Amino acid sequence: MLLTIDVGNTNITMGVFEEELLFGMFRMTTKRPRTSDEYGMTICGILEHRSIAPKEIKAVIIASVVPDIMHSLTSGIIKYLHTTPLIASADSDTGILVNTDNPSRTGPDRIVNAVAGYAISKGPAIVIDFGTATTYDLIGPDGTLEACIIAPGIETAGRSLWGGAAMLPAIQIQMPDTALARDTVTGMQGGLVFGAIGQTEYIVKRMKEESGYTDAYVIATGGLGKIVANETECINLYDPQLTLNGLRLIYERMKGTDK
Template sequence: MLLTIDVGNTNITLGVFKEEILLGTFRMTTKRSRTSDEYGFTICGILEHRSICPQDIHSVIIASVVPDIMHSLTSGIIKYLNVRPLIVSAGIKTGIRIVTENPKEIGPDRIVDAVAGYELFGGPVIVVDFGTATTYDLIGPNGTFEAGITAPGLETAGRSLWGGAAMLPAIEIRKPASILAKETISSMQAGLVYGAIGQTEYIIRKIKEESGYSDAKVVATGGLGKIIAPETDSIDEYDPELTLNGLRLIYYKNKKVDR
């Protein structure tokens, strides 16, 4: 079995694949103070709780935007799963050619999403990832990573809102019953969610307009994408497992298939 690990700024998302079948997904908070034993023990415990034997994990691939935790995380995997993980980094085979001004600036999470978007949906494709940041990446018809846009994520914007205004409370981010809010909480929810919908539609429209790819498919992922995707016709597909599938695809481009 293959264990895929997506290390984000807020959460670590794990997925277990048996060939192309995703058996389960799990989440941990991204804490920078964990030891290798804590990572290894926690991952093994999660797997066992889901009736997956840790000894059945023969391969691991990781994409991370948090370098500080990588030594402890990889050490924990080696120690507890007896597997040396493949890390998504420069030089790895992806099938995507980056044609931006500085390819090294493109984060591994965005490369993984680009691979999944292109391999699963073809090109041109726009991949929108609603995470700590909301990212919009354009992959051309021949698998070229042509452009990327980065905006604050919904939770990031929310924390900035209530963290910077003493009289505004922390709230649950969800779509209110109406944009015509009549009290503080629904007012904040309306601003955050409808603002994100408007941003999404405008940025996608401008990407298509300036690139000339008017027929580009738009694929969304990320936990908060489930709030935005149903509210706009600008998004064609919402795939919460897009990043994990991208990791699976990259692994098999670099290693022989496990049997």
């Protein structure tokens, strides 16, 4: 079995694959400091809770945007799963050419999403990841990562809102019933969600116009992406497993190259 690990700024998302079949996804927080033993024991405990014996994990691949935890995480995997993880990065053979001004600064998560997005679209695509930041990545018809937009994530914007205004409460982010809010909570929900929808529609439209890829296939992922995807026709597909599938595809390519 293959364990795929996406280390984001807020959560570490993991998936276990048997070839192309995803057995399950699970998450743990990123910001809590952990030792290698804590990582190893926590991962093993979660696997066992899902009726997956840790010894069944034969390979691990990681994409991370949080360098500070990588030593403890990889050490824990080596110690408890007895395998050295592959690390997906801009320098890896992913099958995606990063054609930006500074490819080495391109987030591994964005490259992984581009791999999965291009595998779905088989042509020009825009991949939107609604995470701590909302990223819009443009993939050309030949599988080249050409451009990006990076905006505050919906929840990040929300925390800024209620963290910076004393009279605004922390709220659950969800689609309100109306844009004509008559109370503070609904008004905040409307501002965050409708604002995200409007932002998405405008950025997708602008990226298509400026690139000339007017038929680009638009794929969304990320926890809050479903809210936006359900409310706009500019998104063709919502895939919550996109990043994990991208890691699986990169692992298969990297191992195939090693043969």
